Amino acid sequence: MGITEKITEKCMIMFIHGRLDTISSPVFEKRLTELMDQQFIRILVNCSQMDYISSSGLRILLIALKRITVASGKFVICGLQENISEIFAISGFTTIFEILPSEQEALMLF
Amino acid sequence: MQIQLLNRLDELERLATAMDHLGKDWGIPANYIMELNLAVEELFTNIVFYAYDDQEQHEIEILFEHPETGCILITLSDDGKAFNPLEKSAEDNLNKPLGKRKIGGLGIHMVKKLVSHMEYQRKDGKNILLLTRNF
Numbered sequence: 549m550g551i552t553e554k555i556t557e558k559c560m561i562m563f564i565h566g567r568l569d570t571i572s573s574p575v576f577e578k579r580l581t582e583l584m585d586q587q588f589i590r591i592l593v594n595c596s597q598m599d600y601i602s603s604s605g606l607r608i609l610l611i612a613l614k615r616i617t618v619a620s621g622k623f624v625i626c627g628l629q630e631n632i633s634e635i636f637a638i639s640g641f642t643t644i645f646e647i648l649p650s651e652q653e654a655l656m657l658f
Numbered sequence: 659m660q661i662q663l664l665n666r667l668d669e670l671e672r673l674a675t676a677m678d679h680l681g682k683d684w685g686i687p688a689n690y691i692m693e694l695n696l697a698v699e700e701l702f703t704n705i706v707f708y709a710y711d712d713q714e715q716h717e718i719e720i721l722f723e724h725p726e727t728g729c730i731l732i733t734l735s736d737d738g739k740a741f742n743p744l745e746k747s748a749e750d751n752l753n754k755p756l757g758k759r760k761i762g763g764l765g766i767h768m769v770k771k772l773v774s775h776m777e778y779q780r781k782d783g784k785n786i787l788l789l790t791r792n793f
Contacts (some may be wrong), residue, residue, distance in 0.1 A: 640752030
């Protein structure tokens with residue numbers, strides 16, 4: 549798993565590459581926590597290059613969404629691959645997250 | 659195919675590689691392999707985190723079978739504490755709004771959704787979990 553970041557005027561965009569599994573999730577959690585600690589509370593997670601996610605990865609997204617919602621920020625997800633989208637659906641995540649197909653569409657929410 | 663994993667999280671890498679090979683050998687589409695890998699990862703992770711109170715090394719055995727087209731059987735055995743994942747349900751939690759949603763408890767729920775059938779046995783001091791996935 550790799551993370552790259554891009555700061556735009558509207559928000560911080562995090563790109564996740566590869567597998568967000570039980571082994572790599574703590575790395576993502578650490579970085580996301582650092583960003584939130586630094587008051588980045590407008591975050592877009594671009595998952596178009598992410599081809600696997602386990603419950604440990606989903607858990608981190610949920611923690612971030614809760615924290616950012618309380619802080620009146622915005623946390624949006626975009627670019628889910630088809631099979632990943634299925635995993636979000638069976639986990640009941642599609643009803644609580646704002647999930648957009650493309651980065652362009654997601655940026656309109658900020 | 660059979661694989662023995664130690665009760666350490668870094669074994670997940672070996673699991674993923676083995677399942678990729680299996681998919682290619684058996685001609686199973688990558689998205690099914692991904693889903694099955696996910697189901698096994700969730701169960702394996704649970705075993706590593708919760709099955710053992712000691713600090714010893716344990717072996718978790720996973721057997722993959724492909725008895726007929728469109729069917730995969732996976733059997734996981736571990737010598738940890740008795741644990742029947744079928745008794746656990748996170749379903750209620752998943753219908754709750756964000757503020758009330760608990761962090762965690764998701765893994766087993768995902769497994770149930772990802773396989774067609776699940777059967778648990780406690781035999782000779784081992785947890786034996788049989789997963790069937792039809793596609």
